[in-house]
Amino acid sequence: MSIPKIIVILLLFFSSLSLKAQLIDYLEVAKKNSPLINENTNLITVNGLEVERLKAFYTKPQVSVTANYLLAPIISNDNGNTKLEVNSTGASNYFGYDLASSNGGQYQAQLNITQPLFNEYRLKTVQEQLVVSSQINQNIAKLTAHDIEKIVTDQYILCFQDYRQINYTESMIKLLSEQKDLLQKLVSASIYKQSDLTLLNIEYQNFLLQRSQLKANIRRDFLDLNILCGINDTTVVELQNIELVINVVTEQSSYLEKYRLDSLNLFAQQKIFELKYKPQINWFANTGLNGVNVPDIWRRFGFSAGLSLTYNILDGSQKNISRNKTQLLQKSIAFYKDNFTRVNSLRKTKILNELASYTERMTIIQQQINDYNALINSYKKEIISGQLSIVNYLTTLKNMAIIQRDFTLLTSQKQTLINAYNYWNW
Numbered sequence: 001m002s003i004p005k006i007i008v009i010l011l012l013f014f015s016s017l018s019l020k021a022q023l024i025d026y027l028e029v030a031k032k033n034s035p036l037i038n039e040n041t042n043l044i045t046v047n048g049l050e051v052e053r054l055k056a057f058y059t060k061p062q063v064s065v066t067a068n069y070l071l072a073p074i075i076s077n078d079n080g081n082t083k084l085e086v087n088s089t090g091a092s093n094y095f096g097y098d099l100a101s102s103n104g105g106q107y108q109a110q111l112n113i114t115q116p117l118f119n120e121y122r123l124k125t126v127q128e129q130l131v132v133s134s135q136i137n138q139n140i141a142k143l144t145a146h147d148i149e150k151i152v153t154d155q156y157i158l159c160f161q162d163y164r165q166i167n168y169t170e171s172m173i174k175l176l177s178e179q180k181d182l183l184q185k186l187v188s189a190s191i192y193k194q195s196d197l198t199l200l201n202i203e204y205q206n207f208l209l210q211r212s213q214l215k216a217n218i219r220r221d222f223l224d225l226n227i228l229c230g231i232n233d234t235t236v237v238e239l240q241n242i243e244l245v246i247n248v249v250t251e252q253s254s255y256l257e258k259y260r261l262d263s264l265n266l267f268a269q270q271k272i273f274e275l276k277y278k279p280q281i282n283w284f285a286n287t288g289l290n291g292v293n294v295p296d297i298w299r300r301f302g303f304s305a306g307l308s309l310t311y312n313i314l315d316g317s318q319k320n321i322s323r324n325k326t327q328l329l330q331k332s333i334a335f336y337k338d339n340f341t342r343v344n345s346l347r348k349t350k351i352l353n354e355l356a357s358y359t360e361r362m363t364i365i366q367q368q369i370n371d372y373n374a375l376i377n378s379y380k381k382e383i384i385s386g387q388l389s390i391v392n393y394l395t396t397l398k399n400m401a402i403i404q405r406d407f408t409l410l411t412s413q414k415q416t417l418i419n420a421y422n423y424w425n426w
Helices: 003-014 023-032 035-059 120-188 194-229 256-277 318-384 390-424
Strands: 062-071 074-076 083-085 105-117 280-291 301-310
Touching: 023 120, 023 194, 035 120, 120 194, 120 256, 120 318, 120 390, 194 390, 256 318, 318 390
Parallel strands: none
Antiparallel strands: 062 105, 074 083, 105 280, 280 301
């Protein structure tokens, strides 16, 4: 996603409260700002560059320049004369390095070329391993994006739960404010006592305090949401409601891809290890200066060429040891895979059972809320006629607030459970 597109999304988030921020926008920004997704995306490109480097290493000629200058002077005593010879031509009685080994000095300046031969198998092997490595990076980025969807959605649900609670508290404050004005008139008309108005005002203040606490909660939860998404902003915006639904059962879980790739990677690494047991043939050549005597050094320009062979015959059965190690690691991966399959099936069944109980409880509570609303509307008429105890009215309001809070929590918890099911059913 381009930088201008990110700016547009952020402006949609924070420029106006009249616009409702959507979950999909948060998810898009969170994935864009994820360091782990960015790292693994870059590693895929890095693997492609590594393939090009290894192609040059295994198939292209290597050209280099070498230059050496060796000074090995001696003190000669030939013919009874003692003298220093920087570049001896063949003294027999002398002090210093043996001329047979040092030649009295050495002068080299050569251009070297080495060409690996028959390395197509080696190149193919390392390319296969890097392809698997890129697939692993791609899968890690995919898993990270899936984790982000789960975590950000949970936090979004929590923020929307705060909104629901604030909205309900606002409606109760508005209702009590209207009742205060009405009761003030009824107190003036001696229909109710001043103590009734005081009780109503106390409950009104309690809801104001509750609203203040809820606003602090939503600021905290919104900051957590922005932190998860990497959004540098402290603005609290209105959120759009979400209604998550259960995804259809997947035939093949995407989580299992990790185990398949890990197994392939172990196999590819073993093949690379066994390359050392393949014969390595190189063609080499050099040309330039290689001499030991300064007077005739101009005649020591030439060239040489040849073939080199490296073949590992015996190394203490390291190949078999490595194969056994790889087989054990493969078994561990298979065990993890089987265990995940069993546990994940039970996990999803457990979540579905919980969801069934939530649906039943929410139906009951919704009916209770409807009954409380009808009762409150009936109480309004009784207050006007002075037939209702204010204590009973306030008790009903408190009970209704508790029921409404429970319904809000159940609604959010149900959405969180659906999100958890979809996370594992993937």
